[in-house]
Amino acid sequence: MSLDKEKQSAAPPDQSFWQGRLTVGNNGVAAAPRHVKNAEGYRSYEIYQRQRVRQSTEKLKPSDLISDEYRSDPYPILATLRENYPCYRDWLGNAYWVTRYDDVTSIFTDDANFETRSKLWTYGLLGFGRDLRFELPVLAAQAQRMDAGAEAIARRIVSDVASSGTADLALDVAARFAIELLGHQLNLPADDLGAFANLYWRAQRGATWEPKAQADGKQAVQALADLVRPLLEARRSDPGEDVISAIATLDLEGGPATAEDVATTVLEADHETLHGALANMWFLLLTHPDQLARVADETRLLKYAYYETLRHSPPILSAKRFARHEVERFGQLLPEGALLICSAAAANRDPGIFEDPDAFRIDRKDVCQREPRGQYRADGLASGIAFGLGPPSKFPALPEERPRSLYALTRDTAVTASRVLLEELQDLKPADGAAPALQSLRVGDMHTCWHLPVVFGKR
Amino acid sequence: MSSGNAITAAIANVLELDTNGRDVEKSSSSAIPLMPIGEAADMGRSPDGTPLFDPRVFDSYEFARNPYPYYKILRDHYPVYHDTLHNCYWVTRYDDITTCYFDDEGFNTIPKGSSSGVLGNTQLELSGIEHKRRRNLYGQHLVGQALKNRLPSIERLAREMIDAWEAADEDWYVKNEDGTRTVELGKAFANEFPIRVVCEVLGFPQEARGQFYYWYNSMMSGLGGSDTHRQGLEARQDLEDYLEPIVRERRKQPTFLYGDDGKSIGKDIISKLCEEKIDGDYLSTEEITSNVALIVGGGGETTRGAIMNMWYLLLQHPEQFAQVMADEALWDNAFHETLRHSTPIGGQPRHNTYDVELHGVTIPAGSLVQMVDFSANHDDRIFENPEDFDIHRADLYSGKILRSGFRKEGRCSHMAFGVGPHLCPGAWISHQEAVLGSMVLAKHFKNPRINVERMKKDIDGKSLVPIGLISVRDLWIDFEVV
Numbered sequence: 001m002s003l004d005k006e007k008q009s010a011a012p013p014d015q016s017f018w019q020g021r022l023t024v025g026n027n028g029v030a031a032a033p034r035h036v037k038n039a040e041g042y043r044s045y046e047i048y049q050r051q052r053v054r055q056s057t058e059k060l061k062p063s064d065l066i067s068d069e070y071r072s073d074p075y076p077i078l079a080t081l082r083e084n085y086p087c088y089r090d091w092l093g094n095a096y097w098v099t100r101y102d103d104v105t106s107i108f109t110d111d112a113n114f115e116t117r118s119k120l121w122t123y124g125l126l127g128f129g130r131d132l133r134f135e136l137p138v139l140a141a142q143a144q145r146m147d148a149g150a151e152a153i154a155r156r157i158v159s160d161v162a163s164s165g166t167a168d169l170a171l172d173v174a175a176r177f178a179i180e181l182l183g184h185q186l187n188l189p190a191d192d193l194g195a196f197a198n199l200y201w202r203a204q205r206g207a208t209w210e211p212k213a214q215a216d217g218k219q220a221v222q223a224l225a226d227l228v229r230p231l232l233e234a235r236r237s238d239p240g241e242d243v244i245s246a247i248a249t250l251d252l253e254g255g256p257a258t259a260e261d262v263a264t265t266v267l268e269a270d271h272e273t274l275h276g277a278l279a280n281m282w283f284l285l286l287t288h289p290d291q292l293a294r295v296a297d298e299t300r301l302l303k304y305a306y307y308e309t310l311r312h313s314p315p316i317l318s319a320k321r322f323a324r325h326e327v328e329r330f331g332q333l334l335p336e337g338a339l340l341i342c343s344a345a346a347a348n349r350d351p352g353i354f355e356d357p358d359a360f361r362i363d364r365k366d367v368c369q370r371e372p373r374g375q376y377r378a379d380g381l382a383s384g385i386a387f388g389l390g391p392p393s394k395f396p397a398l399p400e401e402r403p404r405s406l407y408a409l410t411r412d413t414a415v416t417a418s419r420v421l422l423e424e425l426q427d428l429k430p431a432d433g434a435a436p437a438l439q440s441l442r443v444g445d446m447h448t449c450w451h452l453p454v455v456f457g458k459r
Numbered sequence: 460m461s462s463g464n465a466i467t468a469a470i471a472n473v474l475e476l477d478t479n480g481r482d483v484e485k486s487s488s489s490a491i492p493l494m495p496i497g498e499a500a501d502m503g504r505s506p507d508g509t510p511l512f513d514p515r516v517f518d519s520y521e522f523a524r525n526p527y528p529y530y531k532i533l534r535d536h537y538p539v540y541h542d543t544l545h546n547c548y549w550v551t552r553y554d555d556i557t558t559c560y561f562d563d564e565g566f567n568t569i570p571k572g573s574s575s576g577v578l579g580n581t582q583l584e585l586s587g588i589e590h591k592r593r594r595n596l597y598g599q600h601l602v603g604q605a606l607k608n609r610l611p612s613i614e615r616l617a618r619e620m621i622d623a624w625e626a627a628d629e630d631w632y633v634k635n636e637d638g639t640r641t642v643e644l645g646k647a648f649a650n651e652f653p654i655r656v657v658c659e660v661l662g663f664p665q666e667a668r669g670q671f672y673y674w675y676n677s678m679m680s681g682l683g684g685s686d687t688h689r690q691g692l693e694a695r696q697d698l699e700d701y702l703e704p705i706v707r708e709r710r711k712q713p714t715f716l717y718g719d720d721g722k723s724i725g726k727d728i729i730s731k732l733c734e735e736k737i738d739g740d741y742l743s744t745e746e747i748t749s750n751v752a753l754i755v756g757g758g759g760e761t762t763r764g765a766i767m768n769m770w771y772l773l774l775q776h777p778e779q780f781a782q783v784m785a786d787e788a789l790w791d792n793a794f795h796e797t798l799r800h801s802t803p804i805g806g807q808p809r810h811n812t813y814d815v816e817l818h819g820v821t822i823p824a825g826s827l828v829q830m831v832d833f834s835a836n837h838d839d840r841i842f843e844n845p846e847d848f849d850i851h852r853a854d855l856y857s858g859k860i861l862r863s864g865f866r867k868e869g870r871c872s873h874m875a876f877g878v879g880p881h882l883c884p885g886a887w888i889s890h891q892e893a894v895l896g897s898m899v900l901a902k903h904f905k906n907p908r909i910n911v912e913r914m915k916k917d918i919d920g921k922s923l924v925p926i927g928l929i930s931v932r933d934l935w936i937d938f939e940v941v
Binding site: 063066092093094095122124171172175176179180193194195197198201202205208209210211212215219323326335336337338339441443450451 | 465466467468469470471472473474475476502503505506511512513514518541542543544545546547810823824825826827
């Protein structure tokens with residue numbers, strides 16, 4: 001019985017008609033005329049709130065959210081959630097799924113009520129080391145090294161693959177570029193990079209529910225600290241311009257930085273997003289040849305291709321937030337400690353925000369062409385969500401005084417690498433018989449293209 | 460360049476990528492292989508040799524049929540297991556669980572919507588003083604003298620059902636050519652018997668039974684997270700609509716139950732609920748419906764499971780069954796040992812009110828903490844050889860069920876009804892239902908045995924399927940008519 005129907009009836013309904021009835025408006029609020037307020041069966045708004053966890057789940061099974069289908073193509077499942085269950089109570093995973101754009105962004109920007117938890121927390125290693133990502137000297141060194149190193153590294157990698165005539169853009173270029181750039185930021189010796197890549201990925205993959213990976217990851221985090229220890233000690237007295245030197249010379253309250261702090265700092269940042277974004281971007285460009293032709297023609301469009309990639313196929317599908325205390329959101333009472341899975345993938349395909357959201361179009365007019373910085377609607381346009389906002393910035397709002405955001409740095413390096421790729425290689429095409437696809441290797445992992453074999457001609 | 464190859468190789472190695480980069484991980488369903496009963500699948504070991512525990516186990520079929528070796532790993536190595544896949548903490552040792560059950564303040568049951576509107580707001584979801592005030596709303600009518608008064612009618616209901624078998628033309632009752640009979644105990648008796656008892660004590664007209672059975676089924680299968688949730692909600696609404704005029708009537712004119720001798724043995728529970736006051740005010744119809752829904756939900760499935768599991772286990776241990784037949788007093792032991800060995804309800808969720816540290820694990824306030832009664836009942840710190848079914852068990856307390864639990868002289872109570880403030884209020888009546896019903900059945904059966912051909916088989920295709928986490932659904936029994 002909808003409210004509209006009530007309004008249409010001319011005569012006011014009599015007492016017996018209302019007896020024991022409860023009307024729920026379109027906004028989900030229980031409403032009843034005054035004369036039945038004290039009638040039998042009337043429930044106060046508060047009682048109703050507590051009861052209206054009443055979502056049916058007939059359109060979706062909770063196990064769909066951890067299914068193989070979700071790992072390969074989560075979008076149809078997420079669309080069902082977004083259209084039917086905007087705050088879906090996932091009993092299997094004991095979480096709430098938030099899938100509409102406005103809802104997801106409202107959680108990301110609500111640091112008073114929702115918190116992030118670190119990877120060390122997932123490992124159960126709280127206190128292992130300090131996360132120094134947001135120290136100004138670290139940010140400055142990071143920006144400087146990324147800007148300075150990106151082009152040279154990209155040229156080296158592309159010339160390596162160019163000599164062979166075929167390449168796997170996902171593994172040989174995207175994955176390697178991300179690791180080499182990270183190695184450059186830390187200024188690791190070239191011989192250590194293979195070992196570092198191994199430890200780094202093991203550490204990143206261990207921050208999850210899977211017990212084998214977690215046990216392995218814990219060892220890797222420790223080994224990572226052991227790997228950087230001699231470098232850190234050497235650079236205390238003889239600092240360079242890299243991130244380890246910046247950390248070594250920090251003046252911290254709790255004493256000078258340790259190798260564990262460096263390992264923690266490396267672990268907590270999502271450097272692999274660069275890998276995912278680059279691989280997804282090239283996957284989308286190669287599967288949309290018309291769009292690829294446009295960026296090949298005019299490389300300044302790469303930036304927009306990057307934004308559109310992060311909107312269309314973000315490598316990190318969702319971000320977790322925990323309720324700091326009992327709080328009501330989206331018509332539900334979220335208990336203290338509740339886990340919210342804020343689905344960037346679902347929000348980015350919200351048809352109420354983006355027109356024809358499933359299409360990959362680099363000339364989109366309804367997406368904001370800069371990084372979200374504390375808000376998602378700069379310039380009045382919605383940003384694609386690829387990174388949840390971390391803790392609120394402690395730096396001043398004035399652009400000249402604050403460090404460049406890591407989001408912008410990542411974008412610029414991804415664009416640089418892609419530009420180099422287009423400059424050095426021509427007629428990029430997927431290799432014959434290749435059927436590249438996006439997939440998460442495990443539930444909750446990065447959703448990206450893991451193999452992208454291509455053929456090309458050398459310029 | 461060699462460093463580039465080294466990086467690519469390292470990444471591919473860690474990610475275990477195959478040549479097409481797909482389907483590396485096995486799907487969740489096949490991740491846990493089916494094992495012989497009593498053995499856990501290998502889930503890997505940490506560097507110090509501790510066995511690892513894969514949380515996908517909880518979703519697997521293997522776990523439903525063979526849970527106890529996995530619970531043993533948890534008890535021995537992870538007494539508080541933080542499950543990051545399901546975002547909760549599993550507590551598995553007897554001592555820890557009883558401690559938490561008694562700590563009503565630290566581990567509350569405040570609504571997190573587990574019954575999701577199907578049962579409504581009941582004392583399942585209340586804690587502390589709020590819970591205490593409501594605890595005895597109907598609980599007091601299911602114990603002591605009130606219960607004793609009802610025993611004859613419970614027995615009569617059982618007799619009525621069993622006497623109707625011979626005339627029934629149903630597929631669950633087969634008259635064999637050699638004069639023996641084959642009956643499916645679930646459909647013929649155990650599914651409906653507890654519902655009939657509930658109808659009786661609530662004071663519902665017997666005609667409403669069929670409808671009641673439907674509501675009960677819908678509400679039980681429609682609890683939160685199930686595919687049939689909507690059906691559960693509709694059933695709840697139906698029940699509310701049905702109850703409303705009845706409650707209105709009984710507020711004015713209470714109705715009474717009568718014993719077999721025609722004498723009144725007191726008001727039915729709905730009439731009693733209509734008189735109850737909480738905080739000086741009468742219960743609303745909605746509250747009464749919730750309580751009725753809870754009685755219907757709590758009183759059905761659990762007792763059904765207890766009866767079915769008890770017969771299943773006894774018939775698989777013929778020497779113990781013969782002893783029970785020889786001495787009716789042993790039915791109590793059989794009942795309690797069944798609930799220890801294979802309880803129909805496997806645990807209770809709790810939420811901790813503040814940060815708790817238990818066995819070195821910090822559980823942040825507000826976490827979902829799963830208390831596993833299944834595991835407590837098989838804790839070898841308490842019960843010797845917990846996997847054995849033995850009605851003469853020296854370490855199991857089989858006396859009157861106590862809210863405080865029992866732990867003296869080397870004997871402990873089982874956890875099937877929980878313990879402490881949230882102890883199942885229907886514990887005593889369900890005990891009587893199962894024992895009285897079984898006594899009546901036993902008189903009716905001569906030489907009962909399981910009809911193995913008609914039973915569901917385990918993975919080997921031969922042996923009977925173990926009970927595991929799921930109570931016996933169908934139980935085919937051959938017997939000769941007395």
